[in-house]
Amino acid sequence: xxxxxQTPKHLITATGQRVTLRCSPRSGDLSVYWYQxxxxxxxxxxxxxxxxxxxxxxxxxxxxxxxxxxxxxSELNLSSLELGxxxxxxxxxxxxxxxxxxxxxxxxxxxxx
Amino acid sequence: xxxxxQSPQNLTAQEGEFITINxxxxxxxxxxxxxxxxPGGGIVSLFMLSSGKKKxxxxxxxxxxxxxxxxxxxxxxxxxxxxxxxxxxxxxxGNKLVFGAGTILRVKS
Numbered sequence: 001x002x003x004x005x006q007t008p009k010h011l012i013t014a015t016g017q018r019v020t021l022r023c024s025p026r027s028g029d030l031s032v033y034w035y036q037x038x039x040x041x042x043x044x045x046x047x048x049x050x051x052x053x054x055x056x057x058x059x060x061x062x063x064x065x066x067x068x069x070x071x072x073x074s075e076l077n078l079s080s081l082e083l084g085x086x087x088x089x090x091x092x093x094x095x096x097x098x099x100x101x102x103x104x105x106x107x108x109x110x111x112x113x
Numbered sequence: 114x115x116x117x118x119q120s121p122q123n124l125t126a127q128e129g130e131f132i133t134i135n136x137x138x139x140x141x142x143x144x145x146x147x148x149x150x151x152p153g154g155g156i157v158s159l160f161m162l163s164s165g166k167k168k169x170x171x172x173x174x175x176x177x178x179x180x181x182x183x184x185x186x187x188x189x190x191x192x193x194x195x196x197x198x199x200x201x202x203x204x205x206x207g208n209k210l211v212f213g214a215g216t217i218l219r220v221k222s
Binding site: 002033035042043044045048055056058088090092097098100101102103104106107109 | 156210214
């Protein structure tokens with residue numbers, strides 16, 4: 001158990017819908033990362049927050065957004081869902097914002113029908 | 114071309130064998146990570162290294178910065194080592210992970 005929690009574990013929804021994925025980092029970690037793992041693209045970095053502020057952005061679609069709250073939990077919002085958004089979404093956390101080992105949550109499996 | 118290349122893509126071994134998985138990357142990095150992903154999907158961080166060698170139990174990770182190459186070794190492999198092993202790097206001055214495609218390891222008893 002990494003200490004990072006993600007909810008829900010599984011999510012099934014329809015195209016065009018909007019969903020919110022939630023992540024709680026390990027106690028003491030200030031940085032949260034979001035990753036997407038799909039069959040055709042593998043693991044890809046989406047976005048990083050550190051202590052409430054966005055620190056780095058990767059291949060995140062405009063339909064996706066994220067935020068980190070004062071209690072350091074983070075949410076990833078996915079809207080206007082398409083079939084291709086079906087994937088495993090992982091959250092990871094680390095102590096600092098740079099050059100740190102990252103600890104991964106169990107992931108949320110999103111299926112868009 | 115992927116910036117992080119892993120080989121082999123698939124590997125089948127007999128229990129007890131010594132296993133090596135290789136990772137090459139194209140530009141300067143600040144750190145290299147080895148991750149393990151089990152069939153259930155969860156990802157575990159095995160090593161983070163920027164130079165030399167690290168050992169944890171039967172796992173050994175090495176990195177050669179000049180050659181831009183890292184290896185993950187598993188000694189006395191066991192069926193429970195069956196998983197996908199993923200190499201990832203953090204570029205210099207960056208803080209996002211860039212991942213290799215992964216190596217699917219199956220250890221038969």
